[in-house]
Amino acid sequence: MTTITTNPFPVNHPLTFHRVAQPSPPTPFNSANSKHNTHPLTAYTYSTKHAEPKLSATSHEDQPLLFLLRQRKTEEAWLTYSQSTRLPGSTCLSRLVCQLSYQNTKEGFTRAxxxxxxxxxxxxxxxxxxxxxxxxxVSAVKAGHTLYATSIIKSMLRSGYLPHVKAWSAVVSRLAASGDDGPTEALRLFNSVIRRVRRVADPAIAADARPDTAAYNAVLNACANLGNTGKFLQLFDEMPEFDVKPDVLTYNIMIKLCARADRKDLLVFVLDRILDEGIDPCMTTFHSLLAAYVGFGDLETAEKMVQAMREGRRDLCRILKDSNWENSENADEVFVKLLPRSKISSDHDPPLLPKEYAPDSRIYTTLMKGYMKEGRVSDVVQMLEAMRHQRDSTSHPDHVTYTTVVSTLVKAGSMDRARQVLAEMARVGVPANRITYNILLKGYCQQLQLEKAKELVREMADDASIEPDVVSYNILIDGCILIDDSAGALAYFNEMRTRGIAPSKVSYTTLMKAFALTGQPKLAHKVFDEMLKDPRVKVDLVAWNMLVEGYSRLGLVEEAKKIIQNMKENDFYPDVATYGSLANGIALARKPGEALLLWNEVKERCGQKKVEDSSSSAPPLKPDEGLLDTLADICVRAAFFKKALEIVACMEENGIPPNKTKFTKIYVEMHSRMFTSKHASKARQDRRMERKRAAEAFKFWLGLPNSYYGSEWRLEPDDGDDYSTDSF
Structure with a gap:
């Protein structure tokens, strides 16, 4: 499939659109009960200086193409268009793009x-x-080209068009569910459309672009994925402005928001509000609730919920409240507004479910995943057996259930049992999908059984007619890393591209890892450069860190520092992993002076939360044991005792116990005879006084004999030896 890698709507080339006759093919935007005889995607302009040009009649040359389009002969129309060097008129072009897009096929989208x-x-x-x-x-969204779809909607807005709500909300929905900064971009796009809608004086003109419940659900999902409770409340409160009412999906998303905000105590109040609003819960409501409790690790409540559904009980709200009642006096104001009953006394009589809701296979499978997370293999297997004997066919195990069992066994290292479950799936007529095979593939790779992994890939294609995808190749590449086979990792990467499978962000960073861990940072850098050129992926902090790790592993400190500087110039701030890699490189290169510079930067980042007027835009840093221990080790070896004390103090402030045993051993082996020379000049002794005081303070911290105790301490020094050093 050929794709356009350049943005067809560049910012530096503003577009000017003019309305043409409405295409005749039916579209999902046309509404039979629409009260307005307007174009499905309304155009408007703010300026009155330029009159809209009149449309001329379709030229004689366009008649054959127009006839084919009116007959819905899209294939023949495409051939006619592609064989002609002349550009058709607006009507034919718009109709052709409409019909190609409406096909919802890769080929149709590519042609458009x-x-x-x-x-x-x-x-x-x-x-x-x-x-x-x-x-x-919409076609671009369905084809997975979200950025392309976003550029189209943005260009329409810049050119004075109000896209139909079904068009722009489809893009917002896909952005909200995507990774990286997708949810943030979804919020921006939603706000851009709403601003334009509010500027239109005549509501009838913007009628088809006004947000509906689905549009709000899409942007609220973005807020939930970001954990942005304040924005969620703001948008939720704006819904009445457009005569939009929340539906059950809106509240299902609110369940996700509570989970992201770590508010397990509020989950039941979402169900309470659903019932209080007179909305019937759907099975997805119960799926979301159960998944939230499982995510919190509260399997006891999850089991009570499933058992209540099995018994057909309608007082589920009471059961959940009794199990999770927490009367928080410092409740978040946002949730008080979203869930008013969360502040009402526990004496409030919880509402009943409108009917009985029996658990289905997804309910059981979700609980099964909770058992899997806790390593309860026997409970997973027993639940599978129980599901097989359920009278209700909707409770029988499906491919997700079997895949969960396979995943549980793989995590437990029981590959043979996992293969038996795979065979059982085929026997009972529940075909395994690519996800099932990828889990098995990962299990073999983690156990360093690459040959069995390769055999499984062949079995996927031959027996199940399932071709490996980008995830499959990422697993194989990572498997090669585990056996130090960077050549094999590169071979799989190239094979993936040869087969037309676009590498993902994980593909690039995993291959970079292969080269970084085998001492080939320049090759890792080449992969990074390829990643920069690929418009389908976005370079992230993981990729930058892998570059730093590659150079640091060889002690190439200057190269690693250049990478970090480039990171900052590209608005990526080093994190603990970045600094940790650089610290290891400094230790390997034996450059204690660089460690002091690094510690100063780390110290500044760690103290930002205490300094309100900090001018630095870098976010605060939470150091870990690996970074601080490495820096302290370097400073102790280099006799930078004052800095070493600063670092161990930082460790203690962050709840990290310093390894005094290790530091004591280093001091005794390397510095026990420091400052003991009797032949040093007085000037030299004076210069060393400050360092000596720092050394005594460090010995005091270690618990070794020191000047603070008024006793002399040394290990049989030889007269004339002077072990004072500034490096190691």
């Missing part, structure tokens, strides 16, 4: 992209109407 690219090259993008662009955005 080709038209967009041609129009962009010829600066004729204004020939397309808003309906065709909206449908193309």
């Amino acid at each position: 992209q080709t038209i967009i690219q041609r129009l962009r090259d010829e600066r004729q993008l204004h020939r397309l109407d808003a309906n065709s662009l909206g449908l193309l955005a």
